[in-house]
Each structure stands twice: as C-alpha cells, then as structure tokens.
Amino acid sequence: MSALLHAKDLVVAYETGRGRVQALDSLNLTVEPGETLAIVGESGSGKSTLGLAVGRLLPAVALKESGSLTLQGQEVFAAAPDALRRLRRDLLGFVFQNPMSALDPTMRVGRQVSRAAGGCGTAEMQALLVKAGLDEPERVAASYPHELSGGMAQRVVIAMAIARGPALLIADEPTASLDVSIRARVMKTLLDLQKDAGASLIVLTHDLHLAARSCQRLAVMYGGRVVEVGRSATVLSRPAHPYTRGLLAAAAGNEAPGEDLKPIPGLPPLLRQRAPDCSFAPRCPFAEARCTDLRPEARELDRREVVCHLAERVLVEASR
Amino acid sequence: MSATPVISLQQASLTYRKRGFSGGTLTAVKSVDLEIAAGETLGLVGESGSGKSSLGKLCLGLAKPSEGNVAFQGAPFPGRKALLGKLSVVLQHPEWALNPRLRCGPSVAEPLEIAKWGDAVKRSARVAELMGQVGLDPSFAERYPGELSGGQRQRVAIARALATQPEFVLFDEAVSALDVSVQAQILNLIRSLQAEQGFAALFISHDLAATRYLCNRIAVMYKGEIVEQADARRFYGQPDHPYSRALLAAIS
Secondary structure, eight states: OOOSEEEEEEEEEEEETTEEEEEEEEEEEEEOTTOEEEEEOOTTSSHHHHHHHHTTOOOTTEEEEEEEEEETTEEGGGOOHHHHHHHHHHHEEEEOSOHHHHSOTTSOHHHHHHHHTTSOOHHHHHHHHHHTTOSOHHHHHTSOGGGSOHHHHHHHHHHHHHTTOOSEEEEESTTTTSOHHHHHHHHHHHHHHHHHHTOEEEEEESOHHHHHHHOSEEEEEETTEEEEEEEHHHHHHSOOSHHHHHHHHHSTTSSOTTOOOOOOOSOOOOOSSOOSSOTTGGGOTTOOHHHHHSOOOOEEETTEEEOOTTHHHHHHHHHO | OOSOOSEEEEEEEEEEEOSSSSOOEEEEEEEEEEEEOTTOEEEEEOOTTSSHHHHHHHHHTSSOOSEEEEEETTEEOOOHHHHTTTEEEEOSOHHHHSOTTSOHHHHHHHHHHHTTOSOHHHHHHHHHHHHHHTTOOGGGGGSOGGGSOHHHHHHHHHHHHHTTOOSEEEEESTTTTSOHHHHHHHHHHHHHHHHHHOOEEEEEESOHHHHHHHOSEEEEEETTEEEEEEEGGGGGSOOSSHHHHHHHHTTO
16 A cells, blocks of 8 residues: 555544534545645535544544544554654644644744754754745744744744654645735745655645645545545536535636625534435535435546536536 | 715825834824715725724724824714714624624614614514524524524624614625635625615725625725725726735635
C-alpha cells in the first residue's frame, strides 16, 4: 500500500448530552504522497472531525467506533502513546483557522517556532520564518502573537507546521479569518512550502473558489461521507452529485448579473446512526423512491467517484 | 430620482483620537460623499481597517462627523427619541445580537415595546407576522437562540431589525459567518424583504461576490476613502480602480 493516508469505513461518533451524533458515517478516502486535496462541505458535514481524526486529536467525547485510518501504513487509532507522539511530531503539520488561538499568547514567537522545530538555533528558526514569507524575522521572533497582524500570525503557524518537514499538512480553513486581500498570498506560501517539502496537503474549507484554485483533487463531504471525489476541474465543471451541483448554484460569484442564487433547501442532517438511505435525499431535487430506500455506495463514473444512485442523470443535466 | 435620499453624506470625515499619551489621531473616514435612496441597497466593500464600520456608524448617527455633513431624510440627525424605530442594524454574529436567555419572540418584540407600538396582543401578532416574513414558523418565537442553527438565528435577527419598519437598515457583514447554501438563502431573503418594504440599506462586506449579487450600487473603500462607486453590474466586468480589480480577482 503506497497511499499516505487511507481511511476505510471510518465511523466516528460524539457522545453528547442529547444522545449520540454520528459525525463520520463509513468514510472512505485516500491521499497519495505529494498531492493536494481540498475537502469542502457545509458546517456539520464532518470535515473538521476528519481533520482532527488524522492526528487523533478528537475531543474525549468522540469515539472511533469502527473502520480504520492509516498514515504511512500505521493504524492511527491503535498507535501506542510513544508511536502516536512520533507520528504527530514527524509526519503531521496542522494549520487551523484562527492563528491567534493556535499560538501561545505568553511566549515570544521565536521561542515557539524553535520549540516546534525541535529546539533549533536562532539562525534555523529565522530561516523558517523567512521561508514562510516573513521579511523581518528578528522583529517577528521577538514579538508576542498579539503584536502581529492576522496574516503574519498565520505565517508563523505555517512556519511551525512545516518545521519538521511533515509528510502531511492539514489546513482547516487556513485563510477564513484573514482579510480578503492577503488570502491569496498566504495560500500561495502554504502551497509553495508544501511543494518544496514534498508533503501532501489537505485543505478543509467551505470556499469552493479557494478549493478549485489551490488543490488538484476535490472531495465533497455531506452527512459524514465523501459524496464525490475527483480532480477539482472535473468535479466543478461537471458535478455528478446533486449536492455538489447545489453548492455551486448557491455560491455567490458564479452567477451572471441579474441571475438568482439558488439556495439548497432544508438543513444538513444530524445523524444518530448509520444512514440507511441517502442522507441528502430530503433536500435533493432529483430524489426518487430508491434514494430513501437504499444506501448509495461509492462508484466510478466519468473519471471521479460518486455516491449517488442518480449520478448519470445529474451529469446529463449538468452538460445541458 | 428627485426624492430626498434617506441617508446622505457630504464630505464627511471621522477622526479618532488614538489612545495613550502620544495623542495622535487616526482619520478612519476621509471626505466621503454618499447617498442612499429609499428602496436602494448600497454595497460597501473593502479590507479590514479600511473604515467600513466607521462609515456605518456615521450613517446610523452613532458617531458625529468630525468634518462635513451627514443627513437623514434631508435634515441633520434629530435626537435619539425622534429616530426611534427608524434605523436598524443586522450584525455578523446573530448569537451576539440576540439575548441567549430570552426566547426569540420577546427578542423580536423588544424594539416594538421600546417604541411603544401597540399593546401586547398586537405585538405578538406582529411577531408572528415577522417570523413568517423571514421564512420561519411562528413556533420559533417560543425557542431560545441556542436551539437554532446559524441561518435561523440570522433570520430572527433580521426579523428583530425590521420589526419597527425602519427607513434605513445597516447590514454589517451580515452573511459572512454563514455557510454557502445558507448565505444564498439570507441574501435572497434580504432582497425580497427590501422589495416589499422599500427600506434603504447599506450592506457592508468584504465579500465582493455576495455584495454585487445583492446591491444596486457598490462603493469600494480603501484607507478611509471611497475609491470607486459604480453600478453593481460593473463589478461583473472590469472595474476602474486597481483595488477593485484586486478584490474581483480574489473571487474568480
């Protein structure tokens, strides 16, 4: 098995005061070494749960119930404490949405970065900051996080994430808290560093434009499953899943002047157990009887994988 | 249109004094000319710190211009009492705009109570009507904000803002915190409510895609100044100012 990350029938559930909530519903996903993958979906689709599961960073109320998740062939949920620490330290790099909460507010930036790099010296630490696109490494290193702008702080977080040359970078909404005018530049830094390091990158986002521009592959999540995955250009130009299609029609920016946006009706589902049917069916304009009777499974269609009984019809509609 | 604009700014500037002993000043809004007519939505885009929210404060009369004039319906801002129920605002985070310990019904009725509008029976009928207008079941009046999704909460916040049938509504990043599909619902809702009620609106956002969809005209703000003001359709093509082009590039 050469895949870097491999999730097979992964089920993760949260035990909450109001009962059990299934966040990942038999999720299947593979990430190859060096590839960039965007995972898009609404809040509650399970994308952040997946991101955290890769580092086994889920909160205590979350339980991995079945399935497997392997990183370079190692079972993440079976790793002993030592092995887990090694795995997090050497293989993974995380970039979260809010850089201010990712950094320690009481420690100067320089010390945090050299710690993340395994106690490296000043020169090496400053070189990391420069690599992450920070022009004045001395000043930045001597600052506390609150003295930096959001964009600079996120660059510091990126520097820390790549410090150990990880095999896999996971970025959860890396630019959502940043100003529009600097988003593109921070994203470019992240992509450049990922390429230099030969690492794979998973970007979790709800911004379709960002996903399309920055990643080769795109996975669309809904109800704890990957409902469509393929090359970004293929999936976005000819979506085969009604949900992907709905997301595209709802996003402002694709419409012609004077045209109406078409929101997806209804709400995302709150799964209590394994979905016995297609969980998108209640909101789907294409739904038929079999959608509520039979759980769709992943299948190949037109150079992508899709989880929908009616994908052929959706494709025909899309090409019209 | 010859009617008096609801909000008009003439060469309005807003200067803040910086904190601390240095005593410097910061001009957040520089000589802005702006008019918003009834039934019109003006979009205001720009990066953080460009002065969008300060300009919003001027339009609501929450800040007095350091220079220039701000007029509401052709006259300088009257006292707070006279403005009761005529101005309204919808903010980015509905969870901060709604009292978490108050059911949604009383939250929506509160502006009516303050304006001494009708009696309790009439007010609760109005709340039910408002809930319907924003696409919620009247039973939502009995729920707490914490039981609602982000989109539903924003609908309640909009119902509350429109309760007194204001002349002017400020939407400050009103859809930025919402998911793509919900964003479209709320944008369409704002559009149809405005067509019904004809309020003037200022839609502040850093998201050009949402702004050009919703608005008739768009003003681009950069470092406190309005660098371009044009018909929204212009922003589907090639806007004039380099900063507008940079914003446009960010969404395509």
